[in-house]
Amino acid sequence: MTENAQQQPPAPDSELPTQYAPAEVEGPLYERWVERGYFEADAKSEKPPYTIVIPPPNVTGSLHLGHAFQHTLMDALTRRKRMQGFESLWLPGMDHAGIATQNVVERELGKEGKSRHDLGREAFVERVWQWKDEYGGKILGQMRRLGDGVDWSRERFTMDEGLSQAVQTIFKRLYDDELIYRAERIINWCPRCLTAISDIEVEYQDDDGELVSMKYGEGDDTIVVATTRAETMLGDTAVAVHPDDERYRHLVGRRIKLPLTDRTIPVVADTHVDPEFGTGAVKVTPAHDPNDFAIGQRHDLESLTVMDERGVITVHGPFEGLDRFEARSAIVAALRADGRIVAEKRPYVHSVGHCSRCKTTVEPRLSMQWWVKVAPLAKAAGDAVRDGRVKIHPQEMEKRYFDWVDNLHDWCISRQLWWGHRIPVWYGPDGEVVCVGPDEEPPSGEGWTQDSDVLDTWFSSGLWPFSTLGWPEQTPDLKKFYTTDVLLTGHDIIFFWVARMMMFGLYAMDGEVPFKTIALTGLVRDQFGKKMSKSSGTAVDPLDWMNAYGSDAVRFTLAKGANPGTDVPIGEDWVQASRNFANKLWNATRFALMNGATIEGDLPPAEQLSATDRWILSRLNETVAEVDALYDDFQFAKLSDALYHFAWDEVFDWYVELSKTTFMAGGEPAEVSKRVLGEVLDVTLKLLHPIVPFVTETLWTTLTGGESVVIADWPKDSGFRDSAAEKEIETLQQVITEVRRFRADQGLQPGQRVPARLTLDGTALAPHEAAIRQLLRLQPEGDTFAATATLPVGGATVALDLSGTIDIAAERKRLAKDLAAAEKEKAQATAKLGNEAFLAKAPDNVVDKIRGRLTKADEDIARIKNQLDGLPEA
Structure with missing residues (x-):
């Protein structure tokens, strides 16, 4: 905490404006919190630590409802723990987002009629840094608007010097432990981004295509195969059948004519082939299909690459220079003219992979790349959950996690980009390969060159829980705040990010897990449960709702929908209702202040309290206990609902209304009730603060004269219960409710x-x-x-x-x-x-x-x- 935080602010006004105006309050209030250092964590503190690292948003990104949703929940967790006496650290930062950022800057260059190649690598990277400094990080300002209580003094960026050192360190260690290697394999290639992308960056969707069945061979050697990618036949080096398929046994080992070429290819027997599917025979293109590559490896087949990196045919002949989709149509037409087409099914709906960033159809391609050998790392990540060191919440999500980590393939980590962490490997003039650590000098001299590729963005973000705390240095932050407590993130990135952090954290930190709990959320949907999208007009900019209704209203709406692991529907009507709740809080507190509610002095003993006072204090303590239990179980929707109904139904609609009669009568009972009302509002505002920080800060400081509810003590259940008072007031409520209903039924005006x-x-x-x-x-x-x-x-x-x-x-x-x-x-x-x-x-x-x-x-x-x-x- 800064020196300013120790200073007592001036006493608040005893009166509140007649209406709450979020736009006038939220911005200045947030900056005051930051200036006073309320969100800054102290590594030297003797308080127990509580740590959350933010899932780093892309430097190109802006705040969307998904961010607002998860940030609200993380903020609520850290604000509560801070009030409970923990040294709370919510660490912010951004990801350099290799492909996305490079694409943005390349588009800007395109407007100038230039490409990155016109600038050259060094100048282009400098241009990206300039863009980042000028335009990147827009989301950080939007996080302030939402009220994120992050420690800005510890803000990190995945391309920072310290994080870059962490990347180079772990690459070197993995390389030396033979867990990183270079090999030629089939990868997912994006012809638009001109780089490899990992399996988890491929989005599959059903596309209309064409299934073509065509004859290979001549006469008795004819065999029919089917494909949706006819253009790849130019790279076929075999036809495969099942070894037990009697139909083709006479052909196994023989060579047959490949149409439209001057080549012959062998017929091989492989158990991968399903004899019940189609004709029971498949074309084998080892350089353009992962399954075919595996068959090629088993049968020592040649791998022929027939397209360049842009998906243009490179095979000499009539199709050379055609785009892959143009070549597909041309090749089918040529086969048809040659009498080779047996059947055509059009449209043929099938699952097709697309680049998750630019939506281009992905092309499987044989390529020399860098890989992580994940088997031992993934086993450790699975064991950490199985033995209870890491809890997944909700527990039913464990199966999804295990399905992933137990079936991981080796991870392609190299990308053919210029923006990112460059692979720290140098090649010598005589075939030497040297991996260089952060404290080592790279080899120099004629003929030495560094690998031109950069690392997958998820490689550096996989180090986030410990690299942000100073690793590989053994910093005070790392000692104090690692292991982190909670990773709160969407269930959709278990594969992208969570598993990567588990693998790297356990490896780099000698078996210490990166987080104790993985709290998985659902995704934000529209009010009908459908995915929000710009094309359908259902996408919402949360800033629009914040402008209209205040940040607290957006936060409360999101928290009220946050059931663990399930999607969150949200509509503008619900945000309006949350705004009404904030207004109700405002009006009730204003009434209390105008009628002398106070927190001065101790609460009177129970024998001096009316049944109404004892009832509300009993219900207050029950609510504190309920909210604590629900927080510990990440039941944000239930705790928000409990607070809503306690505040609105019990405090405002009943206790405040019942107290009006007492206040009008005056005397000692009125003074007692004023103290009780002050206590109830004090605790209620504290309980609500982590979710709706702005309105509660304004009301609490005005009510109590305290410095800030941000650093106030979290309420504790005193243990006070009065079942008799609760039953008495329940009967009173029944009488009033029944008579009100009767009056309404008789048509009487209220x-x-x-x-x-x-x-x-x-x-x-x-x-x-x-x-x-x-x-x-x-x-x-x-x-x-x-x-x-x-x-x-x-x-x-x-x-x-x-x-x-x-x-x-x-x-x-x-x-x-x-x-x-x-x-x-x-x-x-x-x-x-x-x-x-x-x-x-x-x-x-x-x-x-x-x-x-x-x-x-x-x-x-x-x-x-x-x-x-x-x-x-x-």
């Missing part, structure tokens, strides 16, 4: 006063007569009182004189009509439930629905009859 006689003697409600009369707008009986309706409820009797207030005849006619409808509904439901044939065939949910209709009909009949009995004779 503010319309009605003469009434209350018979409360012998009940616990006797002390509440003034409150009952005030809340129900009930006048004293008067000399001319004549009861026209009597309501026995909660052990008490409320008699009302409705003469002259309603049209009795019209009301009886309306109720009689409602009674007839309810009795008809009951008869229909009873008949269905008495029909054995229906019960034998109907699904359980249908039968349950009809039983529910019968129950409701019985309740409606009883209610309407009670209303009719309560009406005076016409």
Whole structure:
């Protein structure tokens, strides 16, 4: 904490403006928090640490609802822990986002009529750094707007000097341990980005294509194969069949003519082939298909690359120079003209891989790349969860994690880009290969060159939990804040990021896990549960909602939808409702301040408290305990709902309303209730603060005169419970609710006063007569009182004189009509439930629905009859 944080601010005003204006409050308030150092963690502190590292957003990114959702939850966790006395560190930063950032800058160059090759590597990288400094990191300012309580003094970037040293260090260690190697393998190639991409960066979607069946060979040597990528036939080096397939046994080992070429290719037997699929024969193109590559390896087949890096055919002949899709059509046409086409199925819907960044169709391609041997690393990552060192929440997500780490293939980590961490390997003039660590000088002299590729972005972000804390140096931060406590992230990047961090963390930190808990969230959807997208017009900029309703409203809406591991629907109406909640908080606190609510002095002992006071304090402590348990289980939706209903329903709608009568009466009971109301608001605002920080800070400092709720103590359950008071107030609520319903049913206006006689003697409600009369707008009986309706409820009797207030005849006619409808509904439901044939065939949910209709009909009949009995004779 900075020196400024120790200074006491001036005493707050005792009054609040009549309306809450988020736009005027949020920005200045956030900057004050930052200036006072509330979010800065102290590595020398003796407090227990609590650490969360932010999933680093791309430097090219801007705040979207997914970010706002996860940031709200991470902020809530760290704010609460800070209030609980932990040295809380929420560490921010950005990812350099290799492909995405390079694409942005290349587009900018394109507007100038230039390419990166016009600049050269060094100048281009400098241009990217300039772009990053000028335009990158837009999201960081938006995080401030959301209220992210991150430690800005520790902000990191994956291309920082320190993080770059970490990357080079772990590359060298993995290389020396023979866990990094260079080999020619099939990779996913993006002809637009001109780089390899990993399996997890390929998005599969169903595309309309064409399945072509064509004849290879001549005469008795004819064999039919099918493909959706006819252009790859130019690189076929075999046809494969299953060794037990009698249809082709005579062809195995023989060579057949490859159409449109002057080559012959062998027929090989391989168990990978499914004899039941298609014709039972498959074309083998080892340089352009991963399965074919494996077959080629087993049978020592030649690998022929037939396209360049842009997907243009390079084989000499009539198709040379054609784009792969143009070549596909041309080759099918040539085969058709040659009588080689047996069948064409069009459209043929099949799954096709696309680059997740530019959406270009991915091309499998044989290429020399750098790889991580993941088997031992992945085993360690799986064991850490199996033996309980790392918990996955919700637990049912463990299966998805294990499905991934238990089946990982070696990871291609090289990318043919200029922006990123360059691979620290040098090649010598005589074939030498030298991997250079961060403290080593690279070889020099004529003929030595560094590898031109850079590392996959996920390689550096996989080091994030410890590289951001100073590793490989044994810094005070690393000692204090590693292992981190919670990784909160979407279930969609278990594969991209979570598994990478687990593998690298365990490897680099000598078996210490990178985090104790992986808390997985769902994805934000629209209010109908559908994916938000710009093309469908359902994408939402959270800043628009913040501008309209305030950041607290957006945060509270997101938290209320955050059930572990499940997707989060959100609509603007819900944000408006959250804004209304913030306004309710504001108005209730303003009422409390105007009526002298205070936190000064200790709470009076229980014997000096009214039942209403004891009830709300009992409910307050139950809420504290419930919220704590739900936080520890990452049940943000449930804890937000619990706080919402406690604050709105119990504090504002009941305790505040019941207290009005006490305040008007004055005296010692009023002073006691003012202290209780102050206590309740103090604790409630603290409980709400981690989720809605801005409005609670404004209200809490005004109410208490404290420096900031950010550094206030988190509420503790005092253990106070009063079941008798809770039962008494529950009965009081029942009486008020039932009479209000009766009034509404009789068509009385809410503010319309009605003469009434209350018979409360012998009940616990006797002390509440003034409150009952005030809340129900009930006048004293008067000399001319004549009861026209009597309501026995909660052990008490409320008699009302409705003469002259309603049209009795019209009301009886309306109720009689409602009674007839309810009795008809009951008869229909009873008949269905008495029909054995229906019960034998109907699904359980249908039968349950009809039983529910019968129950409701019985309740409606009883209610309407009670209303009719309560009406005076016409």
